[in-house]
Amino acid sequence: MYGKGLRTLSIATAAALAVSLTLVFFYAPLDADQGFVQKIFYLHVPLSIMALVGFVLGGVFAVLHLRSGEGRWDAHSYVSIHISVIFGVAVLITGSIWAKASWGHWWVWDEPTLVSFLIVFLMYATYYPFRYAIEDRARQARYASVFAILAGAFVPLNFIAVRMAQSLVHPRVFATADGGLPGSMMLTFLVSLLAMGLLWMTLVRLELTAKSASGQLKRLRRALDAPPRGEAPRIAPEVS
Amino acid sequence: MTPARLAFAAILGKDLRTELRTLQSLPAMALFAVTTFVIFRFGLDRTSLSGSLGAGVIWATLLFAAILGINRLFVAERADGGFDAIRLAPIDRTALFAAKAAALLVYLLALELVVVPVFAVFFLDSAAALPPLAAALLLADLGLAATGTLISSMAVNSRARDLLVPLVLLPLAVPLSIAATGALEPLLAVGGPGYHRFGTWLAVLALYDLVFLLVGYAVFDFLLED
Amino acid sequence: MPALPLDEAGKYVAGAYVVFVVLLVVYVAIMATKLQRIERELRELAGSAEQAKGSQGGGAGPGGSGRSRAEPGSPVADAPSEQPPVDETKPSSGPGHDLTPPGPDDGRADHVEGVPRV
Numbered sequence: 001m002y003g004k005g006l007r008t009l010s011i012a013t014a015a016a017l018a019v020s021l022t023l024v025f026f027y028a029p030l031d032a033d034q035g036f037v038q039k040i041f042y043l044h045v046p047l048s049i050m051a052l053v054g055f056v057l058g059g060v061f062a063v064l065h066l067r068s069g070e071g072r073w074d075a076h077s078y079v080s081i082h083i084s085v086i087f088g089v090a091v092l093i094t095g096s097i098w099a100k101a102s103w104g105h106w107w108v109w110d111e112p113t114l115v116s117f118l119i120v121f122l123m124y125a126t127y128y129p130f131r132y133a134i135e136d137r138a139r140q141a142r143y144a145s146v147f148a149i150l151a152g153a154f155v156p157l158n159f160i161a162v163r164m165a166q167s168l169v170h171p172r173v174f175a176t177a178d179g180g181l182p183g184s185m186m187l188t189f190l191v192s193l194l195a196m197g198l199l200w201m202t203l204v205r206l207e208l209t210a211k212s213a214s215g216q217l218k219r220l221r222r223a224l225d226a227p228p229r230g231e232a233p234r235i236a237p238e239v240s
Numbered sequence: 241m242t243p244a245r246l247a248f249a250a251i252l253g254k255d256l257r258t259e260l261r262t263l264q265s266l267p268a269m270a271l272f273a274v275t276t277f278v279i280f281r282f283g284l285d286r287t288s289l290s291g292s293l294g295a296g297v298i299w300a301t302l303l304f305a306a307i308l309g310i311n312r313l314f315v316a317e318r319a320d321g322g323f324d325a326i327r328l329a330p331i332d333r334t335a336l337f338a339a340k341a342a343a344l345l346v347y348l349l350a351l352e353l354v355v356v357p358v359f360a361v362f363f364l365d366s367a368a369a370l371p372p373l374a375a376a377l378l379l380a381d382l383g384l385a386a387t388g389t390l391i392s393s394m395a396v397n398s399r400a401r402d403l404l405v406p407l408v409l410l411p412l413a414v415p416l417s418i419a420a421t422g423a424l425e426p427l428l429a430v431g432g433p434g435y436h437r438f439g440t441w442l443a444v445l446a447l448y449d450l451v452f453l454l455v456g457y458a459v460f461d462f463l464l465e466d
Numbered sequence: 467m468p469a470l471p472l473d474e475a476g477k478y479v480a481g482a483y484v485v486f487v488v489l490l491v492v493y494v495a496i497m498a499t500k501l502q503r504i505e506r507e508l509r510e511l512a513g514s515a516e517q518a519k520g521s522q523g524g525g526a527g528p529g530g531s532g533r534s535r536a537e538p539g540s541p542v543a544d545a546p547s548e549q550p551p552v553d554e555t556k557p558s559s560g561p562g563h564d565l566t567p568p569g570p571d572d573g574r575a576d577h578v579e580g581v582p583r584v
Contacts, residue, residue: 036475040482047486066462090489094482101478123411130408133398143394146459147408150390153455154412157448161415164437164444165422199490206497213504217511224515 002209006202013202016195020188028188037101042188044094046196047087048117052155054084054200055124059152062145071237074141077148078237079207081127083200088121116162123151123158131237141237211237244332251339256346258316265309266350273305273355277362289363295424298359299417302352302377303384303410309347310388311405313340314396327464337389337460341453345385352377369433373424376438379445380420386452387412393463419444 024042031038058081065073095114100106109115130147134140181189241249259265280297281287289297317323326336356374360367388409395404423441426434 037478039479043482043486066459086489086493090486093485097478097482097485101475119411119414126408126411129400130404133400133404134394135399139397142462142465143397146390146394146463149459150387150412150452150455153451154415157415157451161418161444164440165418203493210497210500210504213501217504217507220511221507224511224518
């Protein structure tokens with residue numbers, strides 16, 4: 001059920017990524033300030049936007065799960081958060097590389113967006129140990145949904161607080177990322193954003209399909225009365 | 241009184257009476273905080289604190305001491321079937337959330353009643369900053385009470401109970417910490433309490449409190465489902 | 467903010483894109499391993515189900531206690547034997563999704579969605 005359209009989605013993603021890469025390196029002009037290094041922006045920012053969107057979606061699916069009680073929404077919530085955490089790792093590493101190239105330091109506390117993102121990442125990283133510490137599966141799903149909702153509410157508050165904590169003296173490093181982008185850069189950025197969005201959806205679909213297949217396998221095994229496999233019972237959320 | 245308010249009062253009363261009688265959390269929290277001050281004195285090699293350093297030390301100490309209490313918040317409910325009692329009673333289960341959060345708030349205020357004067361004696365030159373400090377801490381405690389109650393109620397039903405509360409609560413408390421120390425820092429300035437952006441930070445604290453009290457109110461029912 | 471000369475800046479940009487690609491490849495590799503395992507288990511299940519069906523048809527009728535759930539007519543018992551045997555070799559397509567399993571005797575189902583819904 002989840003695997004339907006996965007091939008089309010993957011092809012579209014690959015195409016979009018290819019187009020965006022071409023635009024980044026052959027079409028977008030060099031930034032006057034940062035030069036070639038600015039090209040990281042087309043990778044880093046779309047990844048971060050998709051990660052944050054994914055976290056919010058994780059909260060939305062969690063609300064759906066609590067209201068309907070259907071297990072598939074919990075699976076959607078878990079997978080959304082999971083893929084977004086992976087994207088988050090990429091965001092932090094590429095952000096760090098960009099900081100090193102721009103400022104000469106692997107980490108800068110001056111950049112409020114990056115710092116906020118670090119905190120959000122740390123928050124969602126606790127999702128796994130939290131989830132897996134709860135043994136009863138139904139309760140695990142419910143608590144995880146509550147966590148996703150709490151964390152979703154936390155994200156905007158966090159950005160507000162961190163931004164306010166910035167001393168007003170420091171200039172915004174990535175001011176070029178916001179308004180004032182020339183048209184060609186904006187186009188490249190939007191295509192990159194689209195590509196990352198498609199990538200996110202593809203990976204979520206892929207993960208859901210794999211989970212669904214595992215779940216079906218378990219049902220088959222039980223229905224066939226086949227002997228259970230020797231491995232320890234998995235506690236990750238199940239999809240059937 | 242409506243049944244919900246009756247339940248609220250009953251649970252709150254029970255908690256406060258129990259704590260008063262057994263004194264299982266508060267003395268430990270207070271002692272922990274005071275000892276932490278001593279560690280900070282030597283760790284930072286300072287005998288007086290002001291500004292951001294002072295704000296950081298007092299807030300971090302209170303936060304970590306609070307976690308000790310939060311860990312223990314629902315232990316009695318879990319051990320003695322309090323959760324089941326609430327589930328069976330014909331009342332709004334959110335009364336449990338409100339009562340426990342209120343109890344936690346009382347514990348935090350009681351903790352500060354002891355710890356903040358000690359902090360002033362150890363590290364501050366004058367007590368002029370204490371009243372506005374107390375106001376800021378009150379708002380911060382409210383946010384801590386809301387989130388602490390939520391996390392604690394989930395952690396108590398898990399395997400790694402004592403681990404989960406610090407793990408999950410600390411990142412959640414980051415915006416709260418930023419706002420609390422933001423408000424406290426100018427209060428502890430060397431020349432005398434300043435109020436730079438005090439109102440703004442209090443507003444952020446209030447926003448945090450509002451958001452998590454509302455979210456807690458909305459989701460607590462689902463936490464108690466069996 | 468002086469722009470770095472191209473050869474220096476290039477290292478950082480390359481580094482960032484390499485990190486991205488590596489993460490992606492690692493993820494795909496992990497998913498591939500998972501899918502392989504699912505396939506292997508499916509094959510084993512199909513094998514054991516066929517065996518069960520064979521012994522059930524040949525042996526005593528109602529005595530099969532363990533097999534009573536997989537009664538004939540249940541789609542579960544039938545379906546795995548409907549799966550094409552292991553010489554199915556249509557490769558999974560999908561860019562970057564190299565699901566080629568290392569085992570020499572592995573066949574590959576096209577999509578795991580072929581698993582019948584019970």
